[in-house]
Amino acid sequence: MIVITGGTGKLGSQVVGHLLDRVPAAEIGVSVREPARAAELADRGVRVRRGDFADPASLAEAFEGAAQVLVVSTDSTGETARAHHIAAIDAAREAGVKRVLYTSHQAAAGDSLFAPMPDHAATERHLAAAGSPFTALRNGFYAATVPLLLGEALRTGELVAPADGPVSWTAHADLAEAAAIVLAEEGRFDGPTPPLTAPAALDLDDVAGLLTELTGRPVRRVVAGDDEWVAGLTGHGVPEAQASLLLGMFHAARRGEFAVTGPALEELLGRPATPLRTVLAAAVDHYERGV
Numbered sequence: 241m242i243v244i245t246g247g248t249g250k251l252g253s254q255v256v257g258h259l260l261d262r263v264p265a266a267e268i269g270v271s272v273r274e275p276a277r278a279a280e281l282a283d284r285g286v287r288v289r290r291g292d293f294a295d296p297a298s299l300a301e302a303f304e305g306a307a308q309v310l311v312v313s314t315d316s317t318g319e320t321a322r323a324h325h326i327a328a329i330d331a332a333r334e335a336g337v338k339r340v341l342y343t344s345h346q347a348a349a350g351d352s353l354f355a356p357m358p359d360h361a362a363t364e365r366h367l368a369a370a371g372s373p374f375t376a377l378r379n380g381f382y383a384a385t386v387p388l389l390l391g392e393a394l395r396t397g398e399l400v401a402p403a404d405g406p407v408s409w410t411a412h413a414d415l416a417e418a419a420a421i422v423l424a425e426e427g428r429f430d431g432p433t434p435p436l437t438a439p440a441a442l443d444l445d446d447v448a449g450l451l452t453e454l455t456g457r458p459v460r461r462v463v464a465g466d467d468e469w470v471a472g473l474t475g476h477g478v479p480e481a482q483a484s485l486l487l488g489m490f491h492a493a494r495r496g497e498f499a500v501t502g503p504a505l506e507e508l509l510g511r512p513a514t515p516l517r518t519v520l521a522a523a524v525d526h527y528e529r530g531v
Contacts, residue, residue: 342375346378397459
């Protein structure tokens with residue numbers, strides 16, 4: 241059996257969907273905090289059990305009988321994230337799981353300027369120290385982040401953000417399909433994978449150019465000072481800690497931490513990766529339709 245944690249989340253749900261195209265539903269399980277939200281999966285024959293990283297005792301039943309477990313990283317950072325990931329990994333090992341897979345990041349590093357990256361690196365170290373088979377999926381930066389960085393750009397024609405750098409923006413759907421392939425076709429990777437990214441790394445100047453093409457209206461990139469940008473976020477109700485974490489993403493991008501790309505994702509998929517233009521086109525369409 242293959243068990244996916246966070247099976248109703250944005251990434252996990254898509255992994256399950258792609259797995260259902262490749263293996264029988266009876267061979268798939270999900271570990272979710274709220275089983276009621278997975279009723280549709282249960283109706284399709286997927287095993288649904290409660291599993292909560294913050295409640296390690298719940299994971300023993302969630303992982304029972306699994307040969308592989310995909311641990312989808314949490315949205316937390318720091319000690320909370322690391323404790324959750326370690327709890328899931330240890331529970332999987334104790335349940336006799338043959339291989340643990342983890343959704344890491346292509347920029348995982350202990351000295352990263354973006355807080356989630358040291359968490360990924362620490363989780364990978366814990367996986368390696370266990371001495372049993374694991375796969376760390378070195379995913380590219382989620383392209384769904386870009387629409388969240390646009391601010392008022394589609395209304396004002398100005399994309400205002402701190403100085404940045406090229407980023408390997410990669411679609412959730414592509415990464416979910418790749419994870420499903422790795423799970424269904426065992427033995428693809430042992431240890432950290434090569435970067436699983438779209439083939440191009442783009443900065444916000446490139447994004448402004450794409451928005452200009454998609455809307456037919458000029459969109460200009462405006463570089464804001466770090467302090468000014470953080471103050472703008474906090475002035476609109478964003479907690480200061482969250483604003484500072486987001487600023488770290490720009491600091492890391494300036495240093496080139498997210499610029500690495502590679503062919504592994506497209507080789508897994510057997511097709512071109514989804515370009516950022518497609519993600520932005522959907523965002524523009526939603527804006528213009530007032531969605």
